[in-house]
Amino acid sequence: MDTEREVDPATRRALFEQVRRHTGIVMGERKWTLLEGRLRRRLRELALPGYRDYLQMLEAKPEEVRDFIDLVTTNETSFFRTPRIWEYFAQQLLPRWFDTHPDMPLRVWSAAASSGEEAYTVAMVCEEFRARHPAFRYRIVGTDIADGILRKASAAHYQGRSIDALRQSRPDLVEKYFRADGDGFSAGPALRANVTFRKHNLHELPREIGAIDVTLLRNVLIYFDAEGQQAVLSNARRAMAPDGLLIVGESESLTRFDMGFEFEQPLIYRNPAGRTRD
Ligand SMILES: C[S@@+](CC[C@H](N)C(=O)[O-])C[C@H]1O[C@@H](n2cnc3c(N)ncnc32)[C@H](O)[C@@H]1O
Structure with missing residues (x-):
């Protein structure tokens, strides 16, 4: 699997673009570690060798988008917040x-x-x-x-x-x-x-x-x-x-x-x- 260092800028950009396309969430380059951390386990579950394969899967299998959205959203909340x-x-x-x-x-x-x-x-x-x-x-x-x-x-x-x-x-x-x-x-x-x-x-x-x-x-x-x-x-x-x-x-x-x-x-x-x- 690609490591953090090996993922090329074009693939990172394409993943950020997928986040934006499906949720509107805008992630800058400095969010890569966060995104990578969230997606790594999913790649392992799917036995995919790298992020380019995952990008292809996102395009080919619309049902994967659901899991992708679950992974890339931050759900921090609490009762009586503020x-x-x-x-x-x-x-x-x-x-x-x-x-x-x-x-x-x-x-x-x-x-x-x-x-x-x-x-x-x-x-x-x-x-x-x-x-x-x-x-x-x-x-x-x-x-x-x-x-x-x-x-x-x-x-x-x-x-x-x-x-x-x-x-x-x-x-x-x-x-x-x-x-x-x-x-x-x-x-x-x-x-x-x-x-x-x-x-x-x-x-x-x-x-x-x-x-x-x-x-x-x-x-x-x-x-x-x-x-x-x-x-x-x-x-x-x-x-x-x-x-x-x-x-x-x-x-x-x-x-x-x-x-x-x-x-x-x-x-x-x-x-x-x-x-x-x-
Ligand atoms: C940090 S939580 C905020 C929860 C709660 N409103 C609060 O203030 O405690 C942000 C939530 O926004 C959702 N979210 C992100 N993008 C969204 C979108 N485009 N449409 C609807 N919900 C979205 C996420 O899934 C996440 O559950």
Whole structure:
């Protein structure tokens, strides 16, 4: 098999191009070690001698693209990631929404859902709110481009670091909304009732998603170049209801884009126009 040193620049470029073509993720030359590390085991599993053979396989066998996407995406996530956002959600967003839309379900889109921690965090915050306001209703859709991670999100079974951190910070919520299950904890029916997952590439139009009141587009824009970010934001906007909120990750900002989103608070933007609800 090619070693890191032996892989010629054209092959590296072709692999980076495959990543971009299938996910929109832009990897510069300095990401080669990362990409190589992720693909090496797959080559071994497939008993392929080198990356050029793998490139041929990607072209010849479309089903390999699924595994390729699983391998090249970074799925780092956690429950209650960026606590400030969840305080805002519980203390400002939900009370305001319920005051102004007492009869309408809140629709939330976790737009790069990874293994589902973000979507189930929304569900926990909404369930806590609903305990005090029984008429409140909500729906959450989680989407991601990677099949493997979406299977995990749908299974809603968490072990290790992911659930340990939540058990430490919010044992009350784990007690209420999860049950011990084998080597970890599974989300219970209250959390799962209003959450669905489906595959969606953010670079494509969100035809089956909308009209969304809150879009969580967090820690994914960073993987795209400026053009890709703009395209993804414009696509996401098409699924948003008028006055819908867009929430981005801590190292992401919309200030360089003039796309009509209005600054609401750090990391939170409002979409003044938007698609009417069905
Ligand atoms: C770092 S995780 C972020 C998870 C979560 N939003 C959070 O903030 O914790 C990034 C996720 O984006 C997904 N992703 C990458 N490119 C994508 C694309 N073009 N369309 C949809 N999802 C994508 C990856 O599969 C990965 O699960």
